[in-house]
Amino acid sequence: MAARKGCHSFCPIAWRLVEHLGEFGVAVAADVLVVGPGDDGYSDNLAMARWLQQTVQGMLNPELKDLSIPVIDADFSKAGDPRYFWTEYVSAADGEIALTWHDIGDPLLIHTEPNQEPNPRPYGVCTVLVPALSGRLTLNGQQARGKPWPGEREGRPFSTSALAFWGELDRTPLEV
Template structure:
């Protein structure tokens, strides 16, 4: 077997769990969440959660155990959209995980006054998604990840459950979901 290496520069590797909930298929998002568990980046390892939901009164919130990682993500990867504003306050939080891809996966985010739980379940067949470096003219970075789509997902803040649910969506030729796990996610920059 021939060994190959990727000539591009590794910028990040870790996980990026995602949750986009809607009350009806194609309707407005009631919750949008990106939960990052970063193992390697120029800003070091850490956890970051970007959140906007009915349980936050549609206000964007950022939770992290590394402010430097938040700002680096906003400069390099989360560079557009509602989570890219670098003036948004960062709430210091503790992060933990339990479960697996066989039954359920729960991420817990805790602050001095908030307890947030995100749970994914009813997983469908995982697949690898690859976005080659330079394939998007608006972004030089490329990435790859193992997607584990979830048919059910729930987010709660201090016991209040967010409205909405995930819906099926296509990713090229594979059935996916608006909520799931993105494991072994690696971002690359051209050298």
């Protein structure tokens, strides 16, 4: 697993994408862990990882738009009950990562249209954010230092750590 290169914080971002492709129940799934600038990414679907970099994740963090960031082939699994805790496991040739969210708060529905003011973005989203007031990351069984930073969102306790369940992602405004 790559070491941080001059960064003062660590912000892993885990994506699990599932797309239903029709009435026959066919689905496309991909798991992606984007660690941060100067680090490797992990995925079981390189094309989906690159798409995320070029679109949504690259918009949210322009440093991650860099397609020269290595993406290592990995296996992903998950465990938990999101009402209490959730763990995402990443297994690659160079090590094991576990990301755990706990001290789960009340969910918050966020909905934005594409190009909505005051911060216009090319993507609209409907997501349920579930704050995790605590979390941990382990690398090969060793817990990383640090913890989520506490905060507040819409008058509720929140942190820099959350589970996000995205209902839709769209590049274009809806026509009425």
